[in-house]
Amino acid sequence: AQSVTQLDSQVPVFEEAPVELRCNYSSSVSVYLFWYVQYPNQGLQLLLKYLSGSTLVKGINGFEAEFNKSQTSFHLRKPSVHISDTAEYFCAVHGYSTLTFGKGTMLLVSP
Amino acid sequence: NAGVMQNPRHLVRRRGQEARLRCSPMKGHSHVYWYRQLPEEGLKFMVYLQKENIIDESGMPKERFSAEFPKEGPSILRIQQVVRGDSAAYFCASSQGEQETQYFGPGTRLLVL
Numbered sequence: 348a349q350s351v352t353q354l355d356s357q358v359p360v361f362e363e364a365p366v367e368l369r370c371n372y373s374s375s376v377s378v379y380l381f382w383y384v385q386y387p388n389q390g391l392q393l394l395l396k397y398l399s400g401s402t403l404v405k406g407i408n409g410f411e412a413e414f415n416k417s418q419t420s421f422h423l424r425k426p427s428v429h430i431s432d433t434a435e436y437f438c439a440v441h442g443y444s445t446l447t448f449g450k451g452t453m454l455l456v457s458p
Numbered sequence: 459n460a461g462v463m464q465n466p467r468h469l470v471r472r473r474g475q476e477a478r479l480r481c482s483p484m485k486g487h488s489h490v491y492w493y494r495q496l497p498e499e500g501l502k503f504m505v506y507l508q509k510e511n512i513i514d515e516s517g518m519p520k521e522r523f524s525a526e527f528p529k530e531g532p533s534i535l536r537i538q539q540v541v542r543g544d545s546a547a548y549f550c551a552s553s554q555g556e557q558e559t560q561y562f563g564p565g566t567r568l569l570v571l
Binding site for chain 2: 351353379381383388389390391392393396437441443444445446447448449450451
């Protein structure tokens with residue numbers, strides 16, 4: 348079975364500040380991990396994914412995430428956020444055929 | 459290169475009516491997944507289909523919900539006799555293969571009055 352825990356439901360941050368959105372997972376199968384972003388009233392857009400190889404994964408819009416097997420974490424980071432990054436971010440783990448999502452973290456960027 | 463298409467984007471139904479949600483996968487994708495997003499919750503898997511086959515329906519409610527992905531045409535998620543608790547955003551995703559990355563459509567937001 349798979350599960351994903353996103354520890355923060357909301358993360359407020361000022362523009363140009365760094366941000367980290369936390370994600371912990373558990374999985375009984377091979378670990379494929381994803382971050383998706385959802386802008387208001389829109390679908391989910393893939394930010395980045397970890398399948399294998401380098402534990403530091405770079406995605407779109409300046410985001411990156413680091414896979415840490417010993418801590419079963421896949422935290423998302425951005426060194427300097429923009430107002431336009433305000434959205435909900437979902438971490439997900441891929442099981443046999445489906446995705447298991449966390450409850451999401453709302454990133455609120457203010458000027 | 460069109461992405462995953464869903465229609466309608468918004469759907470309003472009265473209690474007891476039927477809701478039909480459509481999903482056209484990305485070109486070249488033959489695997490379709492349906493997820494439901496309830497307010498302030500993450501997305502929950504409902505069903506996974508390939509052409510003409512239901513592969514995994516472990517997340518589907520046992521009653522009133524059904525899904526199909528015919529040989530021709532879009533995948534359909536059907537909800538019979540809707541109740542207010544069915545109000546949610548329903549997302550479809552598609553992939554090229556079973557372990558491949560899933561790409562999501564814009565969703566259908568169902569409101570049951």
